[in-house]
Amino acid sequence: VAQLIEALGFGLVTASVVALAAVGITLQFGVTNYVNFAYGSYLGLGAFVAWFINSALGVTFWLAVVGGALFTGIFSVVVSRLLLDRFARRNPPAVYMLMVTLGLWLFLSNLLLIVWGTEIRHYTVAADTPVKLGVLQLTVRQLIVMVVAVVVLLLIHLLLHSTKIGKQMRALSDDSALAQVSGVNTDYVVSVTWLISGCLVGLSGCTLALALSGFGPGFGDAFLFVIFSAVILGGIGQPYGAMLGALIVGFATELSGTYLNAAYKTDFAFLFLILTLFIRPQGLLASRGRH
């Protein structure tokens, strides 16, 4: 039982990290209607910039994390303006957008590698004191990751339902032609979406680095498909689905890691991806007409 509770605790942490990125990615996918394979590098970028602000510039860690997330968000807008939107506006076949984002991923991951080197970095934050939360035994570090995720996701909920831009994003995701004739400024909403998704993925990178305690330049790449699994499991374009998917994938990877074999735990996320695509390709919370 102790083992199970520990796995559940780790599952919540993984779910928090995955949920942050998955919500961002699903929002972007819903609005722009193409997959961005470069997000693995955005995870690395967020973690690295936060590390740089903290260690090299000597700014408080939490402020540095905000900096890392914001930097990644702005970077994501710039990239979409300079590259992705321009290609998307030409309405190319879906595979061409995939090729462009795949190229972007390799461009960015190699840029990170050149700037960063292969060195494994650590956040210098003293947060390894254990805390007891009901039956769960966690470290302060893990607790913080969870609190950050919950707060940020609540903010996203408020954004989507109580602000004009949030409603416009949902409208664009549901039916872009209808949103356009209703007077939604598509370019503006698309840019805001990229900003939010970039911030969320950058923040997710910081929390992933915090949860792992050490990170290298490509540490987000293999984690990306765990996030994709959560996105597809929840239904593409569905932020609440992505949260649910993240919880399921988080628990599944940690439980399988504890009871089966830790070396292959992310592979179980892949199994979920395959099963979802076979049993319910539209995802758990799918909107009508999108599959």
Next chain:
Amino acid sequence: MDLSALLFYIATVVIVFITYNILTWGLNIQFGYAGIPNFTYITFWAAGAYFTGVTLLGPSSTQPGVHYILGLNMPFPVALIAGGLASALLGLVIGVVALGRLRSDYLAIVLFSSGFVIYDFVSSFQGLFNGLDGISGILPPFSDLLPLDQNGYLFFFILLSGVVMLLMWFVANRIYNSGLGRAMRAVREDADVAEAIGKSAFRIKLKALVIGSLFAGIAGGLTIAYVTAMNPSAWISSETFIVFAAMLLGGKANNVGSMVGAFLLPVLLVEGTRFLPQFSDNANLIPGLRVMFISIVLFLVLWFRPQGLVPEKRPFYQLAVRRAKPETTVAS
């Protein structure tokens, strides 16, 4: 550099060109002919290389601390075919699972992810192909039978892989012009229309994936026979990307274009910059810049010339329409 080192370098470049040709043709069959975004193509190359390797090698019990499956001690032609078939089988399994009803972006995610999973599995499961250390010590094909010196053997190997390349060239073009090739292009252009005239898009895409994987496996088999070793660092995702970039730069669905692309990117750019002076302490600088440069080439190709340097030949009916046009204008 003395003469034999220079000869060795030239021979290596020629062999790289030959294997990349076969590799690019295989991807061309999958993506160029049939439109399958196989974002883990290099995994199939690796499967071919590993299986060729373990079919050539003796049992793993002869090497202490090294673990791999099979170890059959077979002659090279058998091993090369085994590598090609193993890769084709992997293509069949992945294809049956993924090709059924996924639209292209889901399919790309699944293929991309399956590459990571397989990579992870091969790296951590020591008993399969010796984990991260990989397999090594493969005897060059026929080297024990032929009384050749190093240069003679290089020449022989080029001849051997050249014959394989010609065979694959023949097969790739034969498929393009066959009914199957036309069906593949029909599925690429519009799967619903192909279904409407009675072609199963699933079966046709599956055939394209399996045949393309066979090409990748043969290329992998030739590579491991030449390099004599194989480990996971040789098949990271950026390798898939280089083949994609070569195919798109050369011109998709055109095998001459694939050759041009394979010559420009993997050979001229990657091999040509191998001996650049190290102008910085940063060991990642040149390899990193190389991949970034390839990304930029890809962006430029997709923006300015998506059909590639040597575009796909116009289908006959389009030529016919073009020829017919002046007459119709005269008539009207």
